[in-house]
Amino acid sequence: MQAVILAAGEGRRLRPLTKNRPKALIPVANNPIIDYPIQALLECGIRDIIAVVGYRKEHVIRHLNRCDAPIEVVEQKKQLGTGDALRCAAPQITEDFLVLPGDNIIDAPSISRIMAVQNSVLVKDHPYPSNFGVVMVDREGVSCIIEKPEHAPSFTVSTGIYHLTPDFLHYLTVNTLTDAINGMLADGGHLGVVQAGEWHDAVYPWDLLGLNRKVLRDISPIKSGSIDRTVVIRGPVRIGTGATIGPFTLITGPAIIGNDAEIGSHCRIGPFVSMGNRVRVEPFTLLDQALLMDDTAIGSHSRVTEAIIGEGSSFGDHTTVEPGIPLVEIEGTLMRGRFGCVAGDRVRVDPLCIFQGALVGNDVRIRGGKMITGPDAFQDGVMVV
């Protein structure tokens, strides 16, 4: 069996995080999201994997090259939709295949279940079905899929994972995969339903905190690096090679600390914290439910909760990040979400700033002593003085 992973789209609703990388490359528990579907496929014995890339393709290819299994890459020149993306891979498809989004998290048991049912879709009940394709099911199987309806008639949504046959490729005359599926159904085709186990998607940037929590629950502890003997570690904690943890720091798992990270003395880390490679945390700082990407730095005496911080950003001493529930406009829709801050790459923040439910763009510079809430600093490259 073959598998086609769709990783060409940007995921604009996750801006500012997707400015410099597609959604599939956003790290969750220190692995880009795309690693989870790939891992699930490999666990189920699928070796013939094709990835469709487009947005920031070089970065995706560079990452795929580092995977254990060789993955064939095809390019979607213009991001017209998931159906078009699959069409780009069509010349490579010779047998039954799975198609799956590269920016969702899926577990191996779900994959092995759908492998057993030809012409089927993997579905899951979701409390907010309007963000997804809602699956209408009758006695025969799926009757149709309604993409992002305002008023959803059912809670059953499509995970975007399908088990299809090469015959299906004839229906790829439209740009979205859902339309192609509906075309097949209208033509009298059959589509079975398979229930998913663990499937998670981040629709809005703050959803990544939840995704991070779910993935962290399953980590196994590994301790490398140099850890001071006074450090207290509770629960499952992974510490990467070359990392150093200063005296009297308390780490509560689940938490993951990347390679060559440096954590000062008297810090309190966790639970549910992911820290990328070379992250630096100065002494006396508290981190709780945070996703820090590679090369970020947090100053001393800071308190950072429910934060997502992009690569290479640095926050000064005495930073406070605390949850708020701001109203923000995302791709034209007003939304509310609960989070401390979502900051893009290379944000530089001087000491003594407070963030509450703040969306901060890439390359933003914030002078000391500012209070940032909601979309105050959402524009890329602005300077807040």
Place this chain on the structure above:
Amino acid sequence: MCGIFGYTGGSQAAAIVLEGLRKLEYRGYDSFGIAARGESIQVGKKQGRIPEEGFDIKNLAGTAAIGHTRWATHGIPDDKNAHPHRDCTGKIAVVHNGIIENYALLKRGLVDRGHRFSSDTDTEIIAHLLEEVYKGDLLAAVQAVLPLIDGSYAILVLAEADPRIVAARSRSPLVVGIGDEAMFAASDMTPILEYTRRMIVLEDGDVACLTPAAVEIYQKGSRVRRNEEIVRWSSEDVRKGGFRHFMLKEIFDQPAVFSDAVRALRKEELPGIIREAGMVTIVACGTSYHAALIFKYLLEEQCRVAARVELASEFRYFPPPLEGLVIGISQSGETADTLMALELARLRGCPTLAIVNVVGSSLTRIADASLLMHAGPEISVAATKSFIAELAVFFHLVDIMKQGAWAHHLDSAHRAIEEALLLDLGPAVACCSQAKDIFFVGRGAFYPVALEGALKMKEISYIHAEGYAAGEIKHGPFALLSPETPVVAVCAPGETYGVMASNIREMKARGTPLILLGEKDDRDLQEIADVFIPLPSADTVSGLLSASVILQLLAYHTADALGKDIDRPRNLAKSVTVE
């Protein structure tokens, strides 16, 4: 600078050798050929590159074979000059990388003795010389012939009635790979990595006898032991993956290359000769020469150590009065001119340091000490990641001499490279791809960056490009500026900014299209530039790295827009192992 590859083992050898030659194509691609030993010696060879399919190896049966991919030096690239070459009887086949200097003399002798030559190459004489002394023991024959030959060579020899492959080297690279009931020999490790990581790097004068089960190595007629090395490079590193070109892959590898190199260097003990150096001379060629020039600026400005950079090819024949440390730098560690230059320095009694990317390469053998640049295998003919790795080595040395004052710059520098990779160079590429001539200018340490940018541009896009120190433009090249000659100027903040900006305005007055690399928020530059490219970072280290990477990308995308064969630019080969 050809590539040779030999295999003996349990499988059909020709197919394995053909695959191996593909990986060596960066060393030369004028023609290729394979000789396989079955019932007799069969040879297949062809002018041009190895085709994806359609080269028939069916008649090349046998479990031992040697192959060659050529970069012509003696004789034009055509079918008859392609290796392997055979003797008059067709029972001995030879492939050879290098140059035989006394070949004309030897050839006259052979012709007088009645040998018939079927090619214009220097290599063919080896086959005929072997024919004269071969009495059933190929090893003895090779050992008898080698003393007659002057020059550089790495050779592989097959003979009809002898079950072995005999390999020999002198001043040309050759490694042996030890597989499972299979033995390999190749110009470098890349084609062997797929099968084994156990390697032996042969030394000058070594003659090796390969059978599937064992390798025996002789030096001056007596058996010697050579240490086996386990190579850490993986075969994934030499795979293009999903990238369209090796060059693009290697450009995108650079953030990791830089930070890995810095980390690896910090773990190594620095050879004492560097700390004690009062005066430093660096010999190098091509891209390495430009990296060395950057080092010179930094060493003199930051560390107050006098430095001199010499082109290895000139230094050899016109060596200046020498004192102090002499550094030779070469990605492959096999660049002939750099080898000779360092050898000369050693004979003059100077302490020598080699900076190379390939473990155990020739340059490390003649130098007193060596540093590894940790770039991983570089396949693209146009050097990119080895340049960045060379800079990592040099920045590290400056950091040491400045007692760690640059440590935090080095820690964050990979981010600047990463940022440079995100830039959209579309407008600049559009401007360059229509030009016939492009000028690259910079000042201070950015002058060599401009030289390197110009080198990359001409190497792969075939557009005439010149690098100049901005102040020199007025001493001649100014006459060439016109609305048809874009100027790419690196105008980083710093001491030279003011005078650089006024140079740029003068060029602008000639109607020259300006592509400016400058600080992100520089409004002045943005206003006069036709295309403005923001430099991601302010400190020297990040500025040099990101400007270099941007110019690499500019060359790549320009060449790509013009449809050039980026990984195999015409007339060029990866390592220049002849003078």
